[in-house]
Amino acid sequence: MKFDLWIISVLVFGVATLLLPPGINAGVTEEQMRSAGKLMRDVCLPKFPKITQDVADGIQNGNIPNSKDTNCYINCILEMMQAIKKGKFQLEQTLKQMDIMLPDNYKDEYKKGIQLCKDATVGLKNAPNCDPAHALLTCLKNNISVFLFP
Template sequence: MSGKLFYFSALIVIICLANIKNVLGGATEEQMWASADLMKDVCLKKHPKITKEIAANIRNGIIPDDTDTKCYINCIMEMMQTIKKGKFLYDGALKQVDILLPEDYKDEYRTGITACKTAAVGVKNHCEAAYILLNCLRGKITKFVFP
């Protein structure tokens, strides 16, 4: 599958989940992970130095401190519409919580997002800002989910 087609497919899944939210009030855990896997696959193709093992480690909270990893994290967060050009999209992140997360994740995520709102303020490097933000969120959210 070409990169553009795969990216388009991931966008369709996110749009579908947004519509499911209007009916059901949020995604199921299965839908959440399916969406996460689509985003992961798109960003793995854009960042070939990130292996599936490294991505799995990030998901488990082992986050390497290197440029490739930081830019992979930025890619995922941009696809999630939680960061753009190194700026945390606080309102967008809260919307994604409502769309992509099951009910039992939402309160803790809202609290974590609020606590990390200013974690990367003033950081000029987009990838570094995403890395800082992800580490903050990882430290504040026990049911941590990352593609």
């Protein structure tokens, strides 16, 4: 499992930096971002058989049901994005990944939304229902006008 996450992290997060000239820190194209999101979705979706393609598409479009299965699916994606770890929002890591994985035209809006949501997981327990993931994604959806989720 850890090896799979490592491979995907290298593929998803490394491609953008490997393709850039030394000293340049720019986001990816929207197409690259969506491809990376598809990789994450393809890893997490099979782990949660109660999450249908329609439910995952709904989450992607901002309809975020609050149930154990959907929350834990969201948690899986957020962990792969390095945005959440054991139910705790990883602010600094999220900001670093955002610089790598988002097109430049999304970054300012996301930085603001991320700052507004930095305390969204405080006081929530991860087990057994992955509640912090739901709270974080809902906060981000409510505070970022261009909502993106794999």
